[in-house]
Amino acid sequence: MTRNSRGTGGFTLLEILVAMAIFAMIGLASTGVLTSVINSNQISQERFAQLQTLQRAMITIERDVLQAIARPVRINGEKTDVVMRGGQLEDSDADGLAFVRGGWHNPQMMLARSTQQTVAYRLSDNKLERLYSNYVDNVIGYEPKVRVLLEGVTDFQVEFVVQSDNTEAGDDTSVTWNDTYTGAALPKAIAITLQTRDFGTIRREFTLWSDGL
Numbered sequence: 001m002t003r004n005s006r007g008t009g010g011f012t013l014l015e016i017l018v019a020m021a022i023f024a025m026i027g028l029a030s031t032g033v034l035t036s037v038i039n040s041n042q043i044s045q046e047r048f049a050q051l052q053t054l055q056r057a058m059i060t061i062e063r064d065v066l067q068a069i070a071r072p073v074r075i076n077g078e079k080t081d082v083v084m085r086g087g088q089l090e091d092s093d094a095d096g097l098a099f100v101r102g103g104w105h106n107p108q109m110m111l112a113r114s115t116q117q118t119v120a121y122r123l124s125d126n127k128l129e130r131l132y133s134n135y136v137d138n139v140i141g142y143e144p145k146v147r148v149l150l151e152g153v154t155d156f157q158v159e160f161v162v163q164s165d166n167t168e169a170g171d172d173t174s175v176t177w178n179d180t181y182t183g184a185a186l187p188k189a190i191a192i193t194l195q196t197r198d199f200g201t202i203r204r205e206f207t208l209w210s211d212g213l
Contacts, residue, residue, distance in 0.1 A: 087180030092122035155195035
């Protein structure tokens with residue numbers, strides 16, 4: 001009788017406590033792994049969103065610069081022959097850039113505007129901003145529209161190639177970059193350098209005139 005009762009007995013208190021401890025450790029480990037995966041996924045999504053914002057900003061800059069045209073604009077109602085200004089501008093925390101671009105999509109000229117657009121870039125409060133207006137020559141006192149392209153920008157620099165001193169095609173060592181430009185003709189090339197908190201230094205160079213570089 002004693003042997004049979006021992007054979008059909010349940011778990012002891014010690015065995016139950018050991019099993020509970022094992023399950024608790026497994027649960028804690030699983031929670032830690034799940035939390036790590038969730039945090040990694042959130043970081044990846046935030047990083048991907050930042051990368052998409054950067055790509056959109058660079059595409060916008062590239063589209064504008066490559067469609068720059070030699071079209072002078074009126075400044076405070078006065079006619080000028082300046083088609084592009086760049087370098088240290090009064091309304092930017094760093095460098096700035098202003099010009100007229102063409103190729104602004106206006107299907108069948110249905111909108112009350114041309115296919116040309118005045119655009120400018122500046123740095124304000126660590127934000128890269130694009131300024132634009134619907135008309136190239138605006139009335140005095142008109143305030144352009146402002147669109148924030150990229151945040152977390154600590155520096156914005158623009159350089160220009162006015163003329164090239166190279167003697168052989170493809171010789172980039174003799175190209176001289178200027179910090180400022182104000183002229184009645186487009187420069188041959190433009191370089192834009194962004195110093196960002198998330199992606200470090202980003203530099204893009206755009207050729208406006210294919211001959212001479």
